[in-house]
Amino acid sequence: MICLRIKNRKDFMQKFLMSAAFADFLLAEAKIDTYVSYSIDGRIRRDFYAREEQETQEIREFADWESLRPQILQAVKGKRTPLFMKLVLAYDPDRARRLLEKEEQAAGGGGFVRYLLCTVKYEGGVLTLTGGVSYQGFTMDKGPEKCWDQELCRLADVMGLEYEII
Numbered sequence: 001m002i003c004l005r006i007k008n009r010k011d012f013m014q015k016f017l018m019s020a021a022f023a024d025f026l027l028a029e030a031k032i033d034t035y036v037s038y039s040i041d042g043r044i045r046r047d048f049y050a051r052e053e054q055e056t057q058e059i060r061e062f063a064d065w066e067s068l069r070p071q072i073l074q075a076v077k078g079k080r081t082p083l084f085m086k087l088v089l090a091y092d093p094d095r096a097r098r099l100l101e102k103e104e105q106a107a108g109g110g111g112f113v114r115y116l117l118c119t120v121k122y123e124g125g126v127l128t129l130t131g132g133v134s135y136q137g138f139t140m141d142k143g144p145e146k147c148w149d150q151e152l153c154r155l156a157d158v159m160g161l162e163y164e165i166i
Helices: 009-018 051-056 065-076 093-102 143-158
Strands: 003-006 025-033 037-041 084-091 113-123 126-135 163-165
Touching (some): 009 065, 025 065, 025 113, 037 065, 093 113, 093 143, 126 143
Antiparallel strands (some): 025 037
16 A cells, blocks of 8 residues: 655646546545535446336446546535545546456456555645555455555656655
């Protein structure tokens, strides 16, 4: 599990909230404290959709980041910085599967990896990105974690983020 401290908060927030830089992620959950607290459960409520939609469309467990990004932007924009912010993002499952297959890190070859996670956290003036892996069962194999740590650094580099590993 890797933790990246973001050096340029303003640049990161612009890319995170005002561009498609994180379009390959889903939002699992969000907690934002400003003058009020916001809490978002990113799980999609299947019962919201008609039976026909449930049968004909692929409905994921979590909502796409891009669909919720405008609401998050509304919650944090203003002259004052939020007191606290924590967003748990899940890497697109299809991309995650391809990444793990490509790196031959599919958790013992058996698909134990449920999600590759990235937690964006702002607290006390410090902004961090922390990688993590959600498994479907127990495994001693740390290969998926190492693979995801490398990919998270690569994604940060591609986005032009300034960071240090802590």
